[in-house]
Amino acid sequence: MRLYPFRMTQSLKDLVAGQSECLLRLSRHVSSHIGHNRNFVFSPLSFHAALSLVTPGAKGCTLDQLHTFLCPGSDPTSARTNLADVYSKVTCSALADGSKLGGPSLTRANGVWLDKSFKLKQLFKTTVSSVYKADVQSVDFLRKASCAVRQVNSWVENVTKGLIKDLIPPSSVNQSTVLALCNAIHFKGTWAQKFDQSTTVRDDFHLLDGTSVKVPFMSSEERQYISKYTDFSVLRLPYNQGRDLMRQFSMYIFLPSSKDGIRNLAEKLYSGPEFLNQHLPTRKIPVSKFLVPKFKISFEFEGSEVLKGLGVDLIFGGDRGEGGLSEKVETEPHVTNGLTVSNIFHKAFIEVNEEGTEAAAATAVSMLGCSPMIPQHENFVANHPFLYLIREDMTGVILFVGHVMNPAVDS
Known part of the structure; x- marks a missing residue:
């Protein structure tokens, strides 16, 4: 079977350019505010993917703000489709594993963990499953938080071939945690x-x-x-x-x-x-x-302040963002003010030697009720x-x- 290069239409090229603008802007902010005095590795693509998982369940001003940041240049009516297209039609193709054909080994995955007291709304569940290919799992954040954290972290460690461990700190999850969204990526290529x-x-x-x-x-x-x-x-x-x-x-x-x-x-x-x-x-x-x-570098940070510094603040609640993430779950038995993002954790690793490069990254978004x-x-x-x-x-x-x-x- 003969394979041909991926064909990029002009519209897809424009979407990738918009995505690249977001990734570079994000990288500049993280680099200058967190990693400027030390070795630094970061996967803006993983961070972008994890934040993209938030959008199917957002609405109103919160959704508009996410779209403006994640998909710059798109008008509000087409932003949701454009964001899905750049992920499903471009990113998935670019990040397909090529190891069986002698190219780089590449693994990527998205995961969603929901407290068993809740039920995902159908549109959110369908979107994260069909567009983002996310594995949706039920856990008990309310009564067995430490066990739920181990389950999420074990999934991340498995996807990243053991390079990213303990992404979510146990102390960050409590009885108010409703949802965790994760993206993980592993790359290994020889020169x-x-x-x-x-x-x-x-x-x-x-x-x-x-x-x-x-x-x-x-x-x-x-x-x-x-x-x-x-x-x-x-x-x-x-x-x-x-x-x-x-x-x-x-x-x-x-x-x-x-x-x-x-x-x-x-x-x-x-x-x-x-x-x-x-x-x-x-x-x-x-x-x-x-x-x-x-060189070999490991780097980690909590990204809430990064996003707020870039003008993405409504997902964290407040008067303007309250209820903006309510399109994710059907019922909220112990949540009175809707869902809000509590933390965004990112870890990355890279090693460069004579043979090539191995790199991995993972991002987790945890959400609380509330020439x-x-x-x-x-x-x-x-x-x-x-x-x-x-x-x-x-x-x-x-x-x-x-x-x-x-x-x-x-x-």
Whole structure:
């Protein structure tokens, strides 16, 4: 059987551009407010998917606010359909597992856990099951909260191949918890052009405080996808595609020219999909000196304040948002003021070495009642803080973003 690349219509391209705008805006806020002084890895796609699970049960101003954030550029009447389309027609295609065809191994899943005292409204249940392919399970948050937490966390750990553990803290769930919504993703890809471990060398990585640390750098004499600009360079490291012609994943490293230029470069990268798309390398060039550090990063945060800082506040209740999430459950026996989001937990992990990359992330929402100049040869020496992202190139879907401040530490 012959496979053909996924065909993107202009309308789908526009939807992905809108999604990318949201993902980059979200990444900029998390990066600058939470992860700016340390190593950072984040899956904006997982965060976006988990928040998208909230929308089928929202209404009124709360729904409008979610749609404006998650699907920028869409008018209110088409936002719900557009959000479903970008997930079901693009994201699902981009994130299909390609391991049997020699491409990256990719697992993604959505889950919904409902307290057994409640019943989901039919529209919400149908949407999360058919569009988001979510597994809906009944648990006892009211009387057996710790058991329910273990069930959710075990599901996340299983989807992420053991990389994300204890996503939801036991203390965050109590007798008021009604619903938990989760997204989890696991990615493992080998480089199309693997690094030879025998050529890995230890060298200095320069930190922002003026000191340096000795770390292992992967090296190569092979031609590389590099584009160079006045104050930064971009490297593309494609993952092995195998016979999977439907997808092509790549890691991109954005390296500032100055040792302390990462924050200025981050502002440009996260400004929108136009900057990203205009600066991706498209051709291989010879390299004189080529060094990329190995790194492993774990990162976690609670995202309520992140969303509030981005203007998404109605899901957390208050006068304007009260009742805005009431389209999820049929009955609310011990809830008098409707559903509200209490916490949003996110954990992510990435490891980059000579073989390739393994990365995973999970997000949980708990709810309570209530054009470059290319020289003949180029150096690319990533020996100071840089940005990176993992992207599916045929659709433009961004899976992971982050930055490396010190590859000698893993958090």
